[in-house]
Amino acid sequence: MKIAIVGTGYVGLVTGTCFAEMGTEVFCVDIDKNKIEKLKQGIIPIFEPGLDEMVERNHKAGRLQFTTDLSSILNEVDIVFSAVGTPPDEDGSADLKYVLDVARTVGQNLNKYMVIVTKSTVPVGTAKLVKKTIQDELNKRGLSDLKFDVASNPEFLKEGAAITDFMQPDRVVVGVESEEAKRLMEKLYKPFTLNNYRIIYTDIPSAEMIKYAANAMLATRISFMNDIANMCEIVGADVNMVRKGIGADARIGSKFLYAGCGYGGSCFPKDVKALIHTANKLGYKMQILEAVENVNEFQKNILFDKLMKYYNNDIKGKTIAVWGLAFKPKTDDMREAPSLVLIDRIIKAGGKVRAYDPVAMEEAKKHHLGDSVIYAKDIYDATLDADAILMVTEWNEFRLPTWEVIKKTMKKPVVFDGRNIYNKEEMNEIGFDYFGIGIK
Numbered sequence: 001m002k003i004a005i006v007g008t009g010y011v012g013l014v015t016g017t018c019f020a021e022m023g024t025e026v027f028c029v030d031i032d033k034n035k036i037e038k039l040k041q042g043i044i045p046i047f048e049p050g051l052d053e054m055v056e057r058n059h060k061a062g063r064l065q066f067t068t069d070l071s072s073i074l075n076e077v078d079i080v081f082s083a084v085g086t087p088p089d090e091d092g093s094a095d096l097k098y099v100l101d102v103a104r105t106v107g108q109n110l111n112k113y114m115v116i117v118t119k120s121t122v123p124v125g126t127a128k129l130v131k132k133t134i135q136d137e138l139n140k141r142g143l144s145d146l147k148f149d150v151a152s153n154p155e156f157l158k159e160g161a162a163i164t165d166f167m168q169p170d171r172v173v174v175g176v177e178s179e180e181a182k183r184l185m186e187k188l189y190k191p192f193t194l195n196n197y198r199i200i201y202t203d204i205p206s207a208e209m210i211k212y213a214a215n216a217m218l219a220t221r222i223s224f225m226n227d228i229a230n231m232c233e234i235v236g237a238d239v240n241m242v243r244k245g246i247g248a249d250a251r252i253g254s255k256f257l258y259a260g261c262g263y264g265g266s267c268f269p270k271d272v273k274a275l276i277h278t279a280n281k282l283g284y285k286m287q288i289l290e291a292v293e294n295v296n297e298f299q300k301n302i303l304f305d306k307l308m309k310y311y312n313n314d315i316k317g318k319t320i321a322v323w324g325l326a327f328k329p330k331t332d333d334m335r336e337a338p339s340l341v342l343i344d345r346i347i348k349a350g351g352k353v354r355a356y357d358p359v360a361m362e363e364a365k366k367h368h369l370g371d372s373v374i375y376a377k378d379i380y381d382a383t384l385d386a387d388a389i390l391m392v393t394e395w396n397e398f399r400l401p402t403w404e405v406i407k408k409t410m411k412k413p414v415v416f417d418g419r420n421i422y423n424k425e426e427m428n429e430i431g432f433d434y435f436g437i438g439i440k
């Protein structure tokens with residue numbers, strides 16, 4: 001079986017590589033010439049644990065190829081996946097420009113039956129739009145009777161654990177509207193079925209909706225716990241104890257109940273916004289999701305607010321160590337990272353930042369945060385002469401620092417822990433002031 005994956009980003013590259021690993025012949029396609037050239041040379045454009053070795057192995061075996069020209073390989077494949085970006089437009093809606101560009105290229109070059117699958121996260125109704133776009137192009141070419149199918153196969157992988165998530169999925173969702181398309185998708189996913197992973201077949205609108213509903217539910221859990229955490233602080237409760245107490249209820253479950261300094265990344269913020277926007281357009285108001293967004297905006301500022309309160313609203317000239325820049329550990333993705341909001345506010349308030357992240361510093365530099373930000377060599381270097389530490393991304397290497405060394409280098413030993421990874425009593429015992437989220 002041969003497939004093409006159009007869009008070689010976090011999702012496309014992982015998807016293509018994992019299908020190649022299962023024995024499928026894969027063309028990874030991207031319009032970014034530089035990216036494709038680098039991939040051909042074995043240079044992986046993103047940080048994702050385990051991906052480089054897997055790309056190299058499959059590329060060498062000839063199962064994984066890279067190209068910038070979809071039209072040149074299109075009619076060799078049985079299935080085309082579209083895994084291009086769907087960034088938010090100014091009004092929060094998903095920008096379908098790239099998805100429809102791919103559909104047009106397919107329609108302009110298609111000469112035989114195939115299934116065009118959308119893997120990108122797209123609003124309900126996009127498959128119809130993709131189908132119409134392809135059909136319009138076929139009509140222009142006088143090929144209105146050429147048969148093709150569209151399908152929806154949203155992706156649920158998490159950056160940082162993308163390969164495991166793809167190879168050992170909780171479930172795979174496939175939205176189809178014809179038996180022929182279903183048969184082809186079953187063939188492609190057979191190795192997963194043989195390994196007892198669950199493939200759920202649905203109609204196309206339901207598949208498109210499942211992805212948004214899943215991300216909206218996860219974002220809701222985060223904002224809900226952040227709201228509870230803020231209330232815990234007011235009433236003198238400890239959110240970690242509350243988390244364990246409610247997580248023990250099998251109906252609630254213990255996962256995804258951590259309070260923190262807000263969610264970020266390329267998915268939750270944009271998908272929540274897009275769902276709200278789609279609903280508004282159709283005359284419905286998603287009241288819970290609007291609150292989820294508002295709580296998250298509030299929460300991204302919470303470490304800054306705590307810092308200001310500690311320093312009586314004046315951090316002019318103070319040096320703030322920021323530990324962690326990526327929106328979560330094990331990725332270099334800086335999209336919508338809470339660290340960006342924090343750093344911006346520190347600088348605007350006249351503070352200086354010494355930032356450190358194990359892998360995201362190059363990505364962070366692309367955000368041009370200004371001369372008041374110094375990128376440190378490691379966490380210790382970041383705390384040099386610092387008036388406070390803000391723990392923003394819970395990388396493993398931040399979990400057990402040698403506090404005695406850090407205390408000596410800092411001007412004032414105080415930690416604002418945005419991910420609740422340290423223990424208040426222990427920190428106080430070694431002479432640090434400590435502030436977590438939702439902790440007395």
Ligand SMILES: NC(=O)c1ccc[n+]([C@@H]2O[C@H](COP(=O)([O-])OP(=O)(O)OC[C@H]3O[C@@H](n4cnc5c(N)ncnc54)[C@H](O)[C@@H]3O)[C@@H](O)[C@H]2O)c1
Binds near residue numbers: 029
């Ligand atoms: N990143 C995640 O964790 C994740 C998880 C699940 C779903 N998604 C969804 O998957 C989609 C892709 O996300 P991503 O993070 O991989 O995006 P990305 O920005 O990392 O990659 C998108 C790629 O598409 C390429 N591209 C754009 N137009 C093209 C075209 N016409 N032809 C060929 N290539 C083109 C870009 O050059 C880029 O390399 C989005 O809809 C996203 O919401 C992302």
